[in-house]
Amino acid sequence: MAIEVAGIFKERKYPFIFAFFLLLIFVTFLLISNSQPPISITTQLTQPDPLSSTPPPVSSASRHSSILSNNESAITNPPVSSSSNDGSPSASTRSVAGTDNGERVEIGAAAADEEDDQVVWELCKGPMAVDYIPCLDNMNAIKKLRSRRHMEHRERHCPDPNPRCLVPLPDGYKVPVPWPKSRDMIWYSNVPHPKLVEYKKDQRWVVKQDDYFIFPGGGTQFKNGVNHYIDSIEKTLPVIGWGKKTRVILDVGCGVASFGGSLLDRNVITMSFAPKDEHEAQIQFALERGIPATLSVIGTQKLTFPDNAYDLIHCARCRVHWDADGGKPLMELNRILRPGGYFIWSATPVYRDDDRDKNVWKSMVALTESMCWSVVAKTYFDSSQIGLVIYQKPVSSTCYQNRKKSEPPLCDQASRRNISWYAPLDSCLVPLPGDSPKWPSSWPERLGDKPRSLSAEVDAEETFKGDTTHWSALVSEVYLGGLGINWSSVRNVMDMNAGYGGFAAALINQPLWVMNVVPIHEPDTLPVIFDRGLIGIYHDWCESLNTYPRTYDLLHASSLFKNLTKRCDLIEVAAEMDRILRPGGYLVVQDTIEIITELKPVLKSLHWLINVHQDQFLVGKKDFWRPDAKIRV
Numbered sequence: 001m002a003i004e005v006a007g008i009f010k011e012r013k014y015p016f017i018f019a020f021f022l023l024l025i026f027v028t029f030l031l032i033s034n035s036q037p038p039i040s041i042t043t044q045l046t047q048p049d050p051l052s053s054t055p056p057p058v059s060s061a062s063r064h065s066s067i068l069s070n071n072e073s074a075i076t077n078p079p080v081s082s083s084s085n086d087g088s089p090s091a092s093t094r095s096v097a098g099t100d101n102g103e104r105v106e107i108g109a110a111a112a113d114e115e116d117d118q119v120v121w122e123l124c125k126g127p128m129a130v131d132y133i134p135c136l137d138n139m140n141a142i143k144k145l146r147s148r149r150h151m152e153h154r155e156r157h158c159p160d161p162n163p164r165c166l167v168p169l170p171d172g173y174k175v176p177v178p179w180p181k182s183r184d185m186i187w188y189s190n191v192p193h194p195k196l197v198e199y200k201k202d203q204r205w206v207v208k209q210d211d212y213f214i215f216p217g218g219g220t221q222f223k224n225g226v227n228h229y230i231d232s233i234e235k236t237l238p239v240i241g242w243g244k245k246t247r248v249i250l251d252v253g254c255g256v257a258s259f260g261g262s263l264l265d266r267n268v269i270t271m272s273f274a275p276k277d278e279h280e281a282q283i284q285f286a287l288e289r290g291i292p293a294t295l296s297v298i299g300t301q302k303l304t305f306p307d308n309a310y311d312l313i314h315c316a317r318c319r320v321h322w323d324a325d326g327g328k329p330l331m332e333l334n335r336i337l338r339p340g341g342y343f344i345w346s347a348t349p350v351y352r353d354d355d356r357d358k359n360v361w362k363s364m365v366a367l368t369e370s371m372c373w374s375v376v377a378k379t380y381f382d383s384s385q386i387g388l389v390i391y392q393k394p395v396s397s398t399c400y401q402n403r404k405k406s407e408p409p410l411c412d413q414a415s416r417r418n419i420s421w422y423a424p425l426d427s428c429l430v431p432l433p434g435d436s437p438k439w440p441s442s443w444p445e446r447l448g449d450k451p452r453s454l455s456a457e458v459d460a461e462e463t464f465k466g467d468t469t470h471w472s473a474l475v476s477e478v479y480l481g482g483l484g485i486n487w488s489s490v491r492n493v494m495d496m497n498a499g500y501g502g503f504a505a506a507l508i509n510q511p512l513w514v515m516n517v518v519p520i521h522e523p524d525t526l527p528v529i530f531d532r533g534l535i536g537i538y539h540d541w542c543e544s545l546n547t548y549p550r551t552y553d554l555l556h557a558s559s560l561f562k563n564l565t566k567r568c569d570l571i572e573v574a575a576e577m578d579r580i581l582r583p584g585g586y587l588v589v590q591d592t593i594e595i596i597t598e599l600k601p602v603l604k605s606l607h608w609l610i611n612v613h614q615d616q617f618l619v620g621k622k623d624f625w626r627p628d629a630k631i632r633v
């Protein structure tokens, strides 16, 4: 080496030496700069906020850069900041600044704050990405299914690992039409799926008019409009008492949810559901209209509702073969129907005479008799040329015991799974409580009265009453006025950890509806929620929810994340919340300052506007930002 160097000097290769030194300097520079934390592109593009009164704090937040392709640090150790940013006086200055118009939040300070903690997001790819529903669009899993006979391909098959991409917006996406106008018209560009217009042309489910879809209230069985149909039902069986006795109902295969939408005027809340199928986007239409709806299917698994929940179940030509598989689908309805509750079946076997319909009817008669359901009405409406039958579920097990044959058998309660979450359908009847169960009080008293399914523990009632008072006060004193939320833009609300449904109950007089989610790892309070006259589902927030992107205006998460992040990664949950939430929508988190500190940088990396109030409420507002919009700058 030395010889060679000497040779180089001897041979006067000065240009080579010069180049060698340049290289050395360059390499040294690279080594030094690599030992610094990575700085992401997004950070550099964020403008400092001139309104912020906070001096750029010296961030002691741990340097966890959670970059998509780098899977370790973010998953196992979400950045728990030891910085006192939020506990310091500057935090309260921010809150005050935020409440006066609700929009002036510290995004600039945020960028300075956690510039090392940015998560770099990517858009979901593919032609279906704008409507991506991870657990229903998992084509790899669906292709591997051995059977589709029982709609297995419409059931949940969640990708593993969870996706971390963000769904793109449809071209021309606009802030949704506000409620109540949205019930009758929505932006075409927000749900640009014209198939249903063609497919159901004669039935006037939905019509395209200029930039809008219009919903005239038609439906296969609603030839004189849905209101007329609803009136006919109550005339047929007055004891139904819409909005008083009958409050919580399920609409199976609901079309564009006009039935549920119309019943809202009568104080009836309807969970409408349908699978994601060739009736393109019907549930997406429903939610865009501001009508409660969810994607689900009666296939091989139980619906994610508790036993004895619904006052009434409705199916108008809903394309479920109730008598298939020894009647398992109908036994599932029996499970979730309240004792004494009604099933309205409006379908051709009830009123047509061709052989096929007659056979279905015969088999339905045998099945319903074996389940002790009684026919309380059967009718044909000349004016609309449709007919329906109304069955009633028994109120006690006496009829089951008096059957000649115990077929279907009674379920063995001890061996049943407690929560209907990925649970196979039963082929048995759930025994009914011995004493004649009382129907809940009339609506609206039902909301506050002691729910029947409240646990028998002595302090349960006290806890329930306390919970009601607590939420009522918190909602009126903090949520409605103190968090800078524009409630008149809020229609579809999800309580991600609903408990007894106290949050929903406190919002009952607002023009919105709440989907109450009881996470599968929390105590099972969903029966209480239904007893109160509210709707809800079970869900595991470590997986994606069965809903289209951009379907909720406000997500509420009270004390949810501590338990949740023990099992899954906060970043994935954030990606899912971003998927569900509409641009302009809110996330409201009530939690400890530790959780809020952990959540903040993740939400900021989504370019949400963040505001923290009283060290325990985090309000995030999603806007129209999508990753590529920035990176391409």
Ligand SMILES: *[C@@H]1O[C@H](CO)[C@@H](O)[C@H](O)[C@H]1NC(C)=O
Binding pocket: 069, 071, 072
């Ligand atoms: C992510 O991390 C897990 C566990 O640390 C590892 O098994 C997996 O292969 C990693 N995936 C990628 C894409 O790096």
Ligand SMILES: *[C@@H]1O[C@H](CO)[C@@H](O)[C@H](O)[C@H]1NC(C)=O
Binding pocket: 414, 415, 416, 417, 418
């Ligand atoms: C259902 O829950 C009860 C108590 O809550 C428990 O004892 C029982 O083992 C559970 N059954 C199943 C099948 O998980």
Ligand SMILES: *[C@@H]1O[C@H](CO)[C@@H](O)[C@H](O)[C@H]1NC(C)=O
Binding pocket: 178, 486, 487, 488, 489
């Ligand atoms: C609140 O939302 C409504 C409905 O979207 C909108 O018309 C109104 O301008 C909003 N108010 C504010 C202060 O942003």
Ligand SMILES: *[C@@H]1O[C@H](CO)[C@@H](O)[C@H](O)[C@H]1NC(C)=O
Binding pocket: 521, 522, 523, 559, 560, 562, 563
């Ligand atoms: C967390 O999970 C435990 C055990 O399931 C439960 O008792 C508790 O209520 C849950 N919630 C919180 C906030 O800890």
